[in-house]
Amino acid sequence: MRYLPLTDTDRQAMLATIGAGSIDDLFIDVPESARLSGPIAGLPPHASELAVERHMTALARKNVVAGEVPFFLGAGAYRHHVPASVDHIIQRGEFLTAYTPYQPEIAQGTLQVMFEFQSQVARLLGCDVANASMYDGSTACWEAISMARRLTKRGKAILSGGVHPHYVSVAKTMAKFTGDQLVTSLPTLSPEPDTLDLINQIDDDTSCVVVQYPDILGRIEDMSALADAVHAKKALLIAVVTEPVALGVIKSPGEMGADIVVGEGQSLGVGLQFGGPYVGLFACSEKLVRQMPGRLCGETVDAEGKRGFVLTLSTREQHIRREKATSNICTSSVLCALAMSAHMTLLGEAGLRRLAEINHVAASAAADRLGEVDGVELVTDRFFNEFTLKLSKEARPVVRALADKGILAGVSLGRLYPGADDLQNGLVVAVTETTTEEDVETLASALQEVLA
Amino acid sequence: MSTINQSGWRPTSPEKGEGSSDTFTGNRALMLEEPLIFEIGSNETTGVDFGEAPSGKSRLGGLERAKPINLPGLSEPEAVRHYTRLSRQNYAIDLGLFPLGSCTMKHNPRLNERMARLPGFADVHPLQPVDTVQGAFEVIHQLAHWLVTLTGMHSVAMSPKAGAHGELCGILAIRAALDAKGQQARKVILVPESAHGTNPATAAFAGFTVEDIPATAEGRVNLDALKARLGPDIAGVMITNPNTCGLFEPDLKAISDAVHEAGGYVYCDGANFNAIVGRVRPGDLGVDAMHINLHKTFSTPHGGGGPGSGPVVFSEALTPYAPLPFVERQGDHFILVEEETAGEHHAGSFGRMVAFHGQMGMFTRALTYILSHGADGLRQVAEDSVLNANYVLRAMEDVLDAPFAKSGPCMHEAIFSDKGLAEGFSTLDIAKGLIDEGYHPMTVYFPLVVHGAMLVEPTETESKATLDQFIGAFRSVAARAKNGEPALKSAPHHAPRRRLDETLAARKPVLAYKDAPKAEAAE
Numbered sequence A: 001m002r003y004l005p006l007t008d009t010d011r012q013a014m015l016a017t018i019g020a021g022s023i024d025d026l027f028i029d030v031p032e033s034a035r036l037s038g039p040i041a042g043l044p045p046h047a048s049e050l051a052v053e054r055h056m057t058a059l060a061r062k063n064v065v066a067g068e069v070p071f072f073l074g075a076g077a078y079r080h081h082v083p084a085s086v087d088h089i090i091q092r093g094e095f096l097t098a099y100t101p102y103q104p105e106i107a108q109g110t111l112q113v114m115f116e117f118q119s120q121v122a123r124l125l126g127c128d129v130a131n132a133s134m135y136d137g138s139t140a141c142w143e144a145i146s147m148a149r150r151l152t153k154r155g156k157a158i159l160s161g162g163v164h165p166h167y168v169s170v171a172k173t174m175a176k177f178t179g180d181q182l183v184t185s186l187p188t189l190s191p192e193p194d195t196l197d198l199i200n201q202i203d204d205d206t207s208c209v210v211v212q213y214p215d216i217l218g219r220i221e222d223m224s225a226l227a228d229a230v231h232a233k234k235a236l237l238i239a240v241v242t243e244p245v246a247l248g249v250i251k252s253p254g255e256m257g258a259d260i261v262v263g264e265g266q267s268l269g270v271g272l273q274f275g276g277p278y279v280g281l282f283a284c285s286e287k288l289v290r291q292m293p294g295r296l297c298g299e300t301v302d303a304e305g306k307r308g309f310v311l312t313l314s315t316r317e318q319h320i321r322r323e324k325a326t327s328n329i330c331t332s333s334v335l336c337a338l339a340m341s342a343h344m345t346l347l348g349e350a351g352l353r354r355l356a357e358i359n360h361v362a363a364s365a366a367a368d369r370l371g372e373v374d375g376v377e378l379v380t381d382r383f384f385n386e387f388t389l390k391l392s393k394e395a396r397p398v399v400r401a402l403a404d405k406g407i408l409a410g411v412s413l414g415r416l417y418p419g420a421d422d423l424q425n426g427l428v429v430a431v432t433e434t435t436t437e438e439d440v441e442t443l444a445s446a447l448q449e450v451l452a
Numbered sequence B: 001m002s003t004i005n006q007s008g009w010r011p012t013s014p015e016k017g018e019g020s021s022d023t024f025t026g027n028r029a030l031m032l033e034e035p036l037i038f039e040i041g042s043n044e045t046t047g048v049d050f051g052e053a054p055s056g057k058s059r060l061g062g063l064e065r066a067k068p069i070n071l072p073g074l075s076e077p078e079a080v081r082h083y084t085r086l087s088r089q090n091y092a093i094d095l096g097l098f099p100l101g102s103c104t105m106k107h108n109p110r111l112n113e114r115m116a117r118l119p120g121f122a123d124v125h126p127l128q129p130v131d132t133v134q135g136a137f138e139v140i141h142q143l144a145h146w147l148v149t150l151t152g153m154h155s156v157a158m159s160p161k162a163g164a165h166g167e168l169c170g171i172l173a174i175r176a177a178l179d180a181k182g183q184q185a186r187k188v189i190l191v192p193e194s195a196h197g198t199n200p201a202t203a204a205f206a207g208f209t210v211e212d213i214p215a216t217a218e219g220r221v222n223l224d225a226l227k228a229r230l231g232p233d234i235a236g237v238m239i240t241n242p243n244t245c246g247l248f249e250p251d252l253k254a255i256s257d258a259v260h261e262a263g264g265y266v267y268c269d270g271a272n273f274n275a276i277v278g279r280v281r282p283g284d285l286g287v288d289a290m291h292i293n294l295h296k297t298f299s300t301p302h303g304g305g306g307p308g309s310g311p312v313v314f315s316e317a318l319t320p321y322a323p324l325p326f327v328e329r330q331g332d333h334f335i336l337v338e339e340e341t342a343g344e345h346h347a348g349s350f351g352r353m354v355a356f357h358g359q360m361g362m363f364t365r366a367l368t369y370i371l372s373h374g375a376d377g378l379r380q381v382a383e384d385s386v387l388n389a390n391y392v393l394r395a396m397e398d399v400l401d402a403p404f405a406k407s408g409p410c411m412h413e414a415i416f417s418d419k420g421l422a423e424g425f426s427t428l429d430i431a432k433g434l435i436d437e438g439y440h441p442m443t444v445y446f447p448l449v450v451h452g453a454m455l456v457e458p459t460e461t462e463s464k465a466t467l468d469q470f471i472g473a474f475r476s477v478a479a480r481a482k483n484g485e486p487a488l489k490s491a492p493h494h495a496p497r498r499r500l501d502e503t504l505a506a507r508k509p510v511l512a513y514k515d516a517p518k519a520e521a522a523e
Helices: A008-018 A023-027 A049-060 A084-090 A108-125 A137-152 A165-178 A195-201 A224-232 A244-248 A286-291 A318-324 A334-371 A395-404 A437-451 B076-087 B110-116 B134-151 B163-180 B198-205 B223-229 B252-261 B270-275 B360-396 B427-436 B464-483 B502-507 B518-522
Strands: A156-159 A181-183 A206-212 A236-241 A260-264 A280-284 A297-301 A307-311 A376-378 A386-391 A426-430 B155-157 B188-192 B209-213 B234-240 B265-269 B289-291 B312-314 B326-330 B333-337 B414-416 B454-456
Touching (some): A008 B464, A049 B110, A049 B134, A049 B360, A084 B076, A108 A280, A108 A297, A108 A307, A108 A334, A108 B076, A137 A156, A137 A260, A137 A286, A165 B163, A195 A206, A206 A224, A244 A334, A318 B198, A334 A376, A334 A426, A334 B076, A395 A426, A395 A437, B134 B155, B134 B333, B163 B289, B198 B209, B223 B252, B234 B252, B252 B265, B265 B270, B360 B414, B360 B454, B360 B464, B427 B454
Parallel strands (some): A156 A181, A156 A206, A236 A260, B265 B289
Antiparallel strands (some): B289 B312
């Protein structure tokens, strides 16, 4: 077995040193009834690299690859070009095969990356501080709602209809068990989110209001007025960002008054990967940091006075506080955070802005072109790189029909909101720098056919 | 040869110099200092080429960013060098033995990485129509089959993102099952004192009250004390097996029977599954739910602290309450059971835990590893991991206190205490001494039931020669701690940094770089 260095001679010598007659003697504490006498029946034996590669490649070939067809899916996961050096960097064995930096003297590489990541994310989201990552955007969103409950000692969270339905689902699951009250609603196919309705729902029991920016339909809106209304009731505004590239050209949520900003960092440096692993972002103001979940890296000095980095404020965390911890999170998503950080470093201010401009202009042109198709109405007014179309037919079968033509046309709202009658004709379309004008043209003419 | 200008040239020979060895740069040859990106990058620099600024209609309507983000950029050569230099300040499995107990730091095969990067897995969107992602579902289905079969359980939830998230999944299923039976009054989860911190944190996060179960002097769950506490308020127990002292819980079946009889459920923390994979099925021991850390037993990379992946296997009793979504086979077709398609059959599901369907990138790696090992190889994994740990235990027990060594063999990790170290010397000093010897230290001060605990998990991917060398170093450092050698107190001496001031970091937190990048500052 190529991953096992011990030879039978080694094993015999080691058993003799230990004073055991056989390997079975080391499993003596296992009750006899639970001991398996040999390899489990019905499972295949070990296989060569070549054989495994053949098996996995055959499975991979059964999927339609996003990069090989006209592709327009977003809704929380975005296809962007990732520079080759990002993948090279995360495959450095010293990053890939290290663990949580419990011994900082020999983990300064990971720790400095965490510190840089925290600093980049805080700036991007417009907050003072960010943590070293969460599992993903959906779990970060729930953690933010929990944090708002701890800070305000109130149990009612109001979630905008523009928040990703999976994120809302996760929060609903958790709230069932924690007793939090969630006020949720479906989005409406309107050009702007209904902020006034949110404002009207805020009361003295409200811990937080959660909005997504850009939202699930791609819409963007200034959240300053909402922030004022939330703060007037001493509640917190939580903003969710699932497409951080947008922040290259639009104001950050922090700038507009959000207290906690969470997000999904996948679109910078991390590929689609069928949904994971991704990287959850979590940022807030400095004064809230002691109620923050997750790992934090901080700057300090070593015994010789040299600058160095350590994990810090661990008294919030489960390994110290156990049942009194701010969260049960342990492992986060550091390798994906490295990928995101490296991509941001390669882009820099100028590159991120240019990337965002390219996305926006391409999406804007695509919206105009698709809006010309008979039976298609452009719903979204202000957006970044994703917009919603209202089709003259139910969108789900349209998406399936287009997939049969080799086009991955977008995410139908029927997929995201089964049973919501008013949304079934909605199609959310994302356009990035990877989308060509030919792709848009192909989609436009195919849509014309399918809707005819 | 003759083309070299040899005037003044001669072969080097070792020469002893006098005076300070400090350098102008602070670098020490291959040990290179590296500034922060904020100190070397600028707002103008970029390592990615795009064309000219595009022109077209803006639909940002007043939300245009007015102020810079101040994200420093680096050109590609600078960026590659920055991260390569940083990487060299890390210890990693690729560099040597990483005996961090309870973390299973085994070799991460590179075939896993290659397979995860096949475009058919890496470049697929989670919301593509199901007909276009049948291969992805088949990967999930095959991995699920292996996990269920290896554990002897009934079903598996694949979506949890890491071990602690898997714990949460199992605990929520227990809550849902109790609620379905009208047993809302069962609010207490019993957790052994030796448990990972995530266990009590998870139970509390899910709204349970946590109570400790005492341990026996042999480091196992005290069955009698546990039985005495069972009653109508008990929701269940969380047991780690093998436990965090590195010992198999021989009474686990008896514990499960007693808990079931009292109306509760048994959660097993599967962090230490590596010791028993292929040799013992937790399902045979009465377990109702157990998470499996794919980043431990099944070799997906730890990545400096994630991403992990924590599928949870369930007994038949808890299966109806498992989270959404999951993949089901219908003939030769795979479907995704989500909120919409769950229907009556899955009406008891406690709901969704994550966006999309879980850590697909980890599933492809874990399946690759499992197929590489096969049923026979995985059994050998357990045997070699246990053999390696016992080899270390017996080689060390005459120099370090091994509190449970007399009660028999350990499983995949060996535990020692700080008993017998010189006055003023601690487990931490041994850890830092091992750093100078070129090793990542073992887990220290965990579990809490052993004073100054040192938990050593060598894993099966270490050779006998590597273990012999490690044992030599470990014995040497332990002897220095027992003899009270002053230099050990200030170790490490040869790492990229000396001991760091963690108190300062917590008292005056600096969690982000504050100054603007240099280009901004110059304006």
